[in-house]
Structures are given as C-alpha cells and as structure tokens.
C-alpha cells in the first residue's frame with residue numbers, strides 16, 4: 001500500500017514540477033518576445049502560445065500614448081481590418097465586419113451612412129500623420145465621448161511626430177489629448193518606424209527612402225495587426241494583379257470620396273512615381289506572402305492564396 005502511495009506522490013509531484021517548469025519557460029520566452037520579435041511577421045505568435053494567454057493583454061513598446069508615453073495594451077482574437085477602398089461599396093459586409101472581436105479602420109474613414117457595407121463598430125484606427133488634421137475637423141466625433149473608447153494609433157516621420165515641441169502633428173495630438181482626456185491616442189515610436197522600413201527592405205530588397213517611396217497606412221496597419229490579432233480578416237483590399245485583370249471593378253480610391261480618381265489609376269500613378277509615391281502594388285505582393293504563413297484572409301475581393 002505504502003509503495004503505491006509513494007509512487008502516486010512521485011507521479012503527482014513530477015507532474016507539478018513539469019507544469020511549473022513549462023510555465024516558467026513560457027514566461028521566460030514571453031518577456032523578451034518584443035525584443036526577439038523585431039522581425040515580427042516571421043515570429044507571428046503561434047497558436048499554442050496564445051492559447052495560454054488568451055486573456056493576457058500584451059503591452060507593445062512600439063506604440064506609446066500621448067502624452068504619457070505608456071505602451072499600447074491590446075489583444076484581439078479575430079480582427080476585421082476595413083480598407084478605405086471603394087471595393088467595399090455594395091458588398092453588404094457590415095454585419096460580418098462587426099461580428100469580429102475587434103474592428104479596425106484607417107484614417108478618417110466614416111461609418112455613418114456606410115454601415116451596411118462597412119459596419120458600425122470601431123475599436124481602433126490606424127492614422128497617417130497627414131490625416132490628423134482631418135480628424136481634428138470633427139474633434140467631438142473622433143475624440144469625444146461619441147468615439148466610444150476607440151484607440152488611435154498615429155504613424156508619421158520624426159519631424160512631425162517628435163514630442164519635444166517641434167513636431168507639428170504631435171503637438172496637435174497633444175492638444176487633442178488635453179481637450180479630451182478620455183481619448184486614447186497613441187503614436188508610433190521612432191524605433192518602430194525604423195522597424196517598418198526595415199521590413200520593407202527585407203521583403204522587397206529595396207530601400208524605402210532611396211527608392212523614393214512612402215509606406216502606406218495599410219502597411220502600418222497590417223504590421224500592427226499581426227502583432228495584436230490572432231486572426232486577421234481584411235475587407236476591400238485588392239491584390240497585386242487586380243488592376244491588370246480582365247474587367248476589374250472600377251471604384252473610387254476611397255469609398256467615402258465618390259468621384260475621386262479611381263483606385264487602379266491611383267495605384268498605377270503611385271507605383272511609378274519616381275519620388276513620393278506609395279508602393280501600393282508592391283505592398284500587396286508582400287501581404288500575399290505573409291498571408292501564406294499567417295492567418296490573414298482577404299474578402300471583397302477574395303484573394304486566392306495557396
């Protein structure tokens with residue numbers, strides 16, 4: 001009898017030891033995550049790790065609050081990422097988009113009057129420094145109580161975003177944070193901006209600056225989403241060959257700007273601009289590559305990835 005009890009005890013205690021060791025190891029692996037992870041698209045968190053910490057909210061030091069510079073804490077299961085492209089018009093995806101744990105939008109893309117196609121919830125907006133003045137046209141709407149806890153993540157170059165009083169856009173955000181203390185405004189750190197450039201170079205072999213291009217808000221959005229979302233569902237983003245395909249849909253570049261230059265014309269213009277263009281098409285080639293390794297899916301139009 002005694003030896004059975006002893007055996008049981010050994011079994012139980014070794015089990016406890018094994019679990020403890022596992023947890024310690026996980027914890028150890030977790031801490032330097034953000035350091036080991038600078039090449040995050042390649043270290044997209046794997047399923048079994050995230051299942052251990054579904055409730056844990058990750059603090060990301062690459063994005064800091066205005067003005068306190070506290071790291072962004074966020075974690076989502078499924079994220080709907082809604083493109084600002086006219087592709088979303090008439091697809092009626094609003095309910096499906098709103099069904100995700102988190103709904104992400106870009107810049108000042110409205111939901112009012114477009115709910116059927118784009119949904120009506122907004123948890124996060126990734127905003128270009130150039131779009132900040134547009135948000136400040138409707139400060140109550142974007143930053144007041146009506147914004148309902150929406151998180152803003154603003155990206156931009158040092159000269160505009162510097163918190164030392166010389167950054168024009170940073171100063172605007174700082175004033176907005178003063179006027180609306182409950183607004184959740186974050187900026188991308190210099191290190192994170194450099195990191196996003198590095199990813200571009202690694203993926204395309206081209207230096208962003210010497211090749212005369214600017215990264216798009218879509219680029220920053222996908223990089224952030226890969227860090228914060230377990231699964232990403234992108235709505236209304238075209239693939240890299242779309243504009244060469246037979247009978248493609250001619251839609252406005254932004255769904256909320258009817259009559260603006262059409263999307264493909266805008267893309268082609270940017271792709272070939274010797275200086276100051278967004279390389280939208282090149283970026284889509286990279287997204288397709290990421291989507292083969294990570295849980296990213298594209299809808300309206302759908303991408304064939306296999």
Ligand SMILES: *[C@@H]1O[C@H](CO)[C@@H](O)[C@H](O)[C@H]1NC(C)=O
Pocket residue numbers: 094095098115116119120
């Ligand atoms: C938008 O919000 C209301 C509730 O506030 C909801 O009933 C409606 O179905 C939502 N979705 C869409 C796609 O309009």
Ligand SMILES: *[C@@H]1O[C@H](CO)[C@@H](O)[C@H](O)[C@H]1NC(C)=O
Pocket residue numbers: 120121122148149
């Ligand atoms: C505001 O946020 C809460 C909690 O996320 C949500 O339940 C509610 O539907 C939101 N209201 C609007 C108008 O978006």
Ligand SMILES: *[C@@H]1O[C@H](CO)[C@@H](O)[C@H](O)[C@H]1NC(C)=O
Pocket residue numbers: 239240241242245301302303304305
């Ligand atoms: C890209 O989009 C075009 C037009 O929708 C489609 O015909 C083609 O299959 C797509 N390619 C990929 C790789 O998704």
